Amino acid sequence: MTQPSTNTTGPAIHNEAHQEHPIKLYLVVWGLLFVLSICSYMVDYIGIHGYLRWSLILLFMVLKAGLIVAIFMHMAWERLALLYAVLLPPILVLVFVAMMVSEAHYVLFSRLTFFGTGP
Numbered sequence: 001m002t003q004p005s006t007n008t009t010g011p012a013i014h015n016e017a018h019q020e021h022p023i024k025l026y027l028v029v030w031g032l033l034f035v036l037s038i039c040s041y042m043v044d045y046i047g048i049h050g051y052l053r054w055s056l057i058l059l060f061m062v063l064k065a066g067l068i069v070a071i072f073m074h075m076a077w078e079r080l081a082l083l084y085a086v087l088l089p090p091i092l093v094l095v096f097v098a099m100m101v102s103e104a105h106y107v108l109f110s111r112l113t114f115f116g117t118g119p
Helices: 023-046 051-072 079-115
Strands: none
Touching: 023 051, 051 079
16 A cells, blocks of 8 residues: 655645445434335325325425435535526426416417407
């Protein structure tokens, strides 16, 4: 094994430390994912129906996806990556949806103006 040179006239040697997170963090996240999955299954088991059922299922799904992305993909420690990978695409989709809604209202208004409301 060679020792790094102590010569100060040469290029500086940078030791990039690899950040390791405690195993407890991963075990807690796995436990939370397990609990959220149980809650999602309990919504079906209890027999909740309608919008409440779908709202709860979507809520648990988003919470699980958020935990996976934040911890296992290390997005919680990289703020810029979080913005670009997780928040920017949905914001752009909402902008495009708003543009389509605006266009749809314009087309409907044009059709009603030039073709009338029907017989």
